[in-house]
Amino acid sequence: MDIGTQNVENKIIVFKKGTRPSQRFEIYKKYGLAVEKNFRSLNIAICRAKRPEVFSLLSEEPWIESVEEDVSVYIQVIPESVKIYSLRGQEIPWGIEKLRAPECWKSFNGDEIRVGVIDTGVDATHPDLKENLKELMGTYKKNLISDDNGHGSHVSGTIAAVNNDIGVVGVAPKAKIISIKAFDKNGSGQLSGILEAIDWCIDSKVDVINMSFGISNDSNALKRVIKEAYDNGIVLVAAAGNNGKKDGVLYPAKYEEVMAVTACDRRGVFAPFSSQGKEVDFIAPGVDVLSCYNNGGYVLMSGTSMACPHVSGACALILSKKRIKPSELKEALARTARSLGYSKEKQGAGFIDVRKALSIIE
Template identity: 75%
Template sequence: MKDSSSYANKIIIFKKDTTPLQRFEIYKKYGLSVGKNFKRLKVALCYAKEAEIFGLLNEEPWIEAIEEDINFELQVIPDSIKAYSLRGQEIPWGVKKLKAPECWDDFCGDMVKVGVIDTGVDTEHPDLRENIKEVYGAFKKNMIEDDNGHGSHVSGIIAAINNDIGVVGVAPCAKIFSVKAFDKNGNGQLSGILEAFEWCINSKVDVINMSFGIPNESLALKRAIKEAYKENIVLVAAAGNSGQKDSVLFPAKYEEVIAVTACDKRGKFAKFSSQGREVDFIAPGVDILSCYYNGSYSLMSGTSMACPHVSGAVALILSKKHLKPSEVKEVLSNSARDLGYPREKQGAGFIDVKRALSILD
C-alpha cells in the first residue's frame, strides 16, 4: 500500500482458534491490506478503502472484535521535568528508600531481562549502554533512539549502571530490552504497543515495564497481557496521574498486572496519583533523578517513575530465585511497608526489596 493515510484502519481481533488460512480468507474477501500482523496474538492492524467495510466484518464468525488504533499516554507530569547536573555518582532517593543498595553485594539483577515499552533509550548513554541488551522499533522501523527522554529515564530507574558517574538504578546489573513504541512527543498507539508485546514475549523477557495507560479497556491489549502472563512474564504498570478516585488506567487495571501509585521522599501519597481498588503497591514517583536523552540527567515526576522502581525490585528478586508472576506479587505484598493510607492509594504498601529478598531465604 503506497499511501495508507487515505485508507480507514482498525485493529481486528480474531478468535483464538482461527487458522492463518482463515484469517487470510477474511483479508482477501474484504480487500483488506494488513499493516501489522501480530501472529502470536491473532490480531492485525488492517486498512480498507472504505470505513464501512469494517462494519461488515462484525458478521464474520471468525472475528471476536474490532477496535480503533487508539492513542496511549505516558504517565509523567510534563511540568516536573527539570535538567540536573551531577558531579560523580549519586544514588537517587527512591533507590535508597527501597533499600536496594543493601542488596547489591548479593543480588543486583544479573541475567534478568526487563522489557521497557516506551520512547526508546539513549543507546550511548554512559550510565545505560552496558546494560542495554537489545533494542527494537515498534513506532517506526529502525527507529530505536530515545528522542523524548522518558524511556531513558525509566530505563535508568530500573538499571542505571553502578559505576563512578551519574546515577544507579534499582537493579544495576539487569539487562534492558528497549522497545520504542512512542514518538518524540510521547504519543503511542495500540498497534505499536501490541507489536512491542509480541517482541518482548518472543525475546523471552522476565519483566515488562509499562509507564503508560489508557482510561478504557482494549480487548487487543487484554489479549497481549494474558499472553505475556501465560509466559510467566511479570507485568508492571503505572496506575495513572489523574489524581482521582477509581481512576486506575489500563493496563494497570488488569488483574495480571502490578499497578503502582506514587509517593514523595517523605512517604506522602502523590496528589497526582490515580486511586482505586486495583492498586497493588506504592513507590517513589516525585522528583526522581535518572538518566535522560543525549547522555544527560533529569528530575521527573509521575506514576511513570514509580512503576520502574517496582520493575527494578522485581529484577532483584528474580536474580535470587525464579518465580512465577503470582509468586513475585505475593513476596512483594508480604514484605511491603504500610504507609498508613487506604489500599486504594497504596495497595499492600511501599516496596521494601531487602525485606522481600529475606523472605526468599
C-alpha cells in the first residue's frame, strides 16, 4: 500500500450560510484538507484528509454547520421484477393510459420542457429515446455517461419515450431528457454525486428533476441543495422508497419541497413494497411497468422508481401548457387527483389525472 494515500477519507463539509471563500480556505489550510469538489453557491465542499480524526475537530469551528459521511444512495427498483418484454409495433403502457396522458397529446406533450433524470444513465442510441435526449453528463465517473444498468433508460422512457409508432410512448413524448449518470451498474451511488447532479441541474436550468432513488438518513447537504433547486423554480419528484414500512419514506422524497410518490398496480391496489408516511404526496403506476431498457430493448419493472417518473412526466405535460411555480403545479395535481381508497400515508392526495389537472391551469 502507498503510505502517502492510506487512511484517506472523503467527507461532506457543510459550511454555515454566509461563510466567505477566505474563511473556507482558512479551514482547508488549517486542517490540511484536499478539496475534491467545491459547491461555492451552496457553501458545501467534498474534502479528503489523510488523518480521519481531523474531521472530528471540524465541528468545533464556528463556520461549520455539519460534517457528513459520503453515504451510499440506491435506486428504488425491485430487482427480481425485471422481465424482458417483446413488442410488435407500438404499445402505450398501462400506467400512461391510466394517467389519461394520451388524451392530452394533441394539445400538450411536454414540448421544450427539460427534465433532469438523475439515475444510471441512458441508452443514447435507443430508438425510443435518442430523439428526446438533450444532454448527457456523469457524476459517478466523468467519462461514463451511458446506462450500464437499464434503470435510467426505463425511467427516461416513462417520462419521454417518443411517439414514433414503435416500442412505447412516454407521459410527455416531446419533453427533453437531461441525463445525469450518478449510479453504477449495480444501482449504487454516493451522496456527493447526487449533490453534484442536482447542482448541475440548477445551473442547467432544468424544469423538473426526477429522483428515483433514496436514502434513509437525513442530510444537511442534501436538504440545502434540494431547497436551492426548489427556490430556483424546479419541480422535484422522488420515489418514496421500497421498504414497505410505515413512516418509511426515504430522503429526498421526505423533504417538503419534493413530491413523494408511492406505487400501485394496474388495478389500483397499493404495492406492499411501497414506503408509507405523512410525507406521501401521490400514488402512481409502479408494478409491472413497461418501458425502455439497454441495447434498444424493453422490460417490465416494479418499484417506486417506476411510479416517480409517471409524476415527473405529468409535470412536464402541464408545464408545456404554462410555466407555473412548483407549489402551484403540486396544488393542481392534488386538486384533481383521484382517491384509490387508501390513507394519506399510502396515497397522499391520490392517483394523478393529468387531463383534469391541465383543464384547471389557466
